[in-house]
Amino acid sequence: MATRVLIQTADFDVGVEIDALRAQDLRVGAVCSFVGTVRDTRALTGQAQDEVQAMELEHYPGMTEKSIEAMIDEAHKRFDFYAARVVHRVGRLLPADQIVLVAVTSAHRGESFKACEFLMDYLKTQAPFWKKEQTPEGAHWVDARVSDDAALARWGIQSTNA
Amino acid sequence: MKVQIRYFASLRETLGMPGETLETSSEDVAALRAELMAKGGAYAQALSSGRAVRVAVNQVMAAGDTRLSDHCEVGFFPPVTGG
Numbered sequence: 001m002a003t004r005v006l007i008q009t010a011d012f013d014v015g016v017e018i019d020a021l022r023a024q025d026l027r028v029g030a031v032c033s034f035v036g037t038v039r040d041t042r043a044l045t046g047q048a049q050d051e052v053q054a055m056e057l058e059h060y061p062g063m064t065e066k067s068i069e070a071m072i073d074e075a076h077k078r079f080d081f082y083a084a085r086v087v088h089r090v091g092r093l094l095p096a097d098q099i100v101l102v103a104v105t106s107a108h109r110g111e112s113f114k115a116c117e118f119l120m121d122y123l124k125t126q127a128p129f130w131k132k133e134q135t136p137e138g139a140h141w142v143d144a145r146v147s148d149d150a151a152l153a154r155w156g157i158q159s160t161n162a
Numbered sequence: 163m164k165v166q167i168r169y170f171a172s173l174r175e176t177l178g179m180p181g182e183t184l185e186t187s188s189e190d191v192a193a194l195r196a197e198l199m200a201k202g203g204a205y206a207q208a209l210s211s212g213r214a215v216r217v218a219v220n221q222v223m224a225a226g227d228t229r230l231s232d233h234c235e236v237g238f239f240p241p242v243t244g245g
Contacts, residue, residue: 129244144241
């Protein structure tokens with residue numbers, strides 16, 4: 001089976017990852033992907049103190065990979081798709097950098113759209129990653145969001161992460 | 163029994179270490195957390211009941227009543243914020 005989960009410090013090329021995922025599979029008629037990027041909150045609020053100068057991403061080596069593998073297994077039980085790949089970066093990232101890629105292939109668009117969203121919702125509250133933002137006022141750990149638990153609840157999975 | 167404990171993110175910073183090996187008679191996650199909190203100081207701060215702490219046993223998300231076993235790995239960490 002092709003590699004499904006990659007945790008790495010290096011950046012990724014979405015085109016290369018999607019090509020690897022499709023892997024000449026002629027059954028594929030739909031590819032859905034999501035890319036999460038580092039946002040500079042100052043660009044939203046205009047407030048100097050909101051500037052995100054850098055982000056440090058920590059993870060739990062071993063558990064992170066296992067938990068995402070389990071998520072993909074769970075997605076296969078729920079949706080009719082062919083393959084999924086999750087690439088998540090760790091270490092120091094800068095505004096506009098790519099953080100995460102979730103890509104899914106299927107015969108028709110509906111199943112890959114759903115599986116992609118399910119995997120991201122699951123990852124946000126169940127995969128052991130932690131973000132620390134560097135701002136002009138110092139570094140702080142990002143708080144978990146109740147809205148992310150609510151997003152997972154839509155799929156019938158109760159989470160009490162936040 | 164002996165357990166390998168690992169701390170991550172803000173818990174690792176508060177405790178000033180990435181983990182430790184502990185000889186314990188705690189039988190489940192809740193008892194182990196209480197045992198560590200009872201040490202006071204940074205432990206009481208990092209693991210206080212008012213703080214959201216998640217726990218994994220052998221790298222699988224666990225609950226308070228998840229049983230511990232000899233040489234198991236227990237991870238303590240704050241709510242996750244990846245993606």
